Amino acid sequence: MNDKQKLRYSRHLLLPELGVQGQEILLDSRALIIGAGGLGSPAALYLAAAGVGQLDLADGDAVELSNLQRQIAHGTQDVGAPKVASLQHAIEAINPDVDVTSLATYLDSEALSEAVAKADVVLDCTDNFPTRFAINRACVDRAVPLISAAAVRGQGQIAVFAPRGPCYRCLYSDESATEDTCAERGVLGPMLGVLGSWQALEAIKVLADMGQSLAGRVVLFDALAGEWRHMNLPKDPKCPVCAKY
Numbered sequence: 001m002n003d004k005q006k007l008r009y010s011r012h013l014l015l016p017e018l019g020v021q022g023q024e025i026l027l028d029s030r031a032l033i034i035g036a037g038g039l040g041s042p043a044a045l046y047l048a049a050a051g052v053g054q055l056d057l058a059d060g061d062a063v064e065l066s067n068l069q070r071q072i073a074h075g076t077q078d079v080g081a082p083k084v085a086s087l088q089h090a091i092e093a094i095n096p097d098v099d100v101t102s103l104a105t106y107l108d109s110e111a112l113s114e115a116v117a118k119a120d121v122v123l124d125c126t127d128n129f130p131t132r133f134a135i136n137r138a139c140v141d142r143a144v145p146l147i148s149a150a151a152v153r154g155q156g157q158i159a160v161f162a163p164r165g166p167c168y169r170c171l172y173s174d175e176s177a178t179e180d181t182c183a184e185r186g187v188l189g190p191m192l193g194v195l196g197s198w199q200a201l202e203a204i205k206v207l208a209d210m211g212q213s214l215a216g217r218v219v220l221f222d223a224l225a226g227e228w229r230h231m232n233l234p235k236d237p238k239c240p241v242c243a244k245y
């Protein structure tokens, strides 16, 4: 770490649980962030500010005016631009230490598996079940920790799925399920800030092996009631995705 980095990350270096050694680990780490919207914006910005050295961004969407109520990496001037380009621009403005790779596409299963294999941690910041199941399968097969979050209306959740632990498929057994989307049901914007920031926090904890991650637990967030509920998630011995590991 050079002098500028020691100053930039000084508030991390002061933390006994992180320190110089933990910050060096973050600088050498690679995170894959799938989805550059409401969750992916705060998650990526906080990981960039924290000095996670390589961020791979994947999203096939372009910025729309209706995104700006919650997708805080994008500005009015970015409408029409690829979300990954806009997010990359915002990351580079915060921290030039970070190498960013932008994939302006929806990853098919082969590309997804390859991208996951390169990562030390994966953040699922997408908004639909089929993609979440595909990301989970790739993370289980490649033994890469997965930080997952979701929100719609005033309800959200976050979970960490560690290799050989319970996986997303243990939590949701019906792969054909449909769900309410934000486009249909709406969502309170700051909820995504809370959950996306928490995804960044959990990713940093996993990377630097700090504290106790949410692995094996799911947290349900009721924004309107102001309540968090923690549930333990057991591994499903019959899970078609993770039982063989």
Ligand SMILES: [Zn+2]
Residues within 6 Å of the ligand: 166, 167, 168, 169, 170, 171, 236, 239, 240, 241, 242, 243
């Ligand atoms: Zn499972």
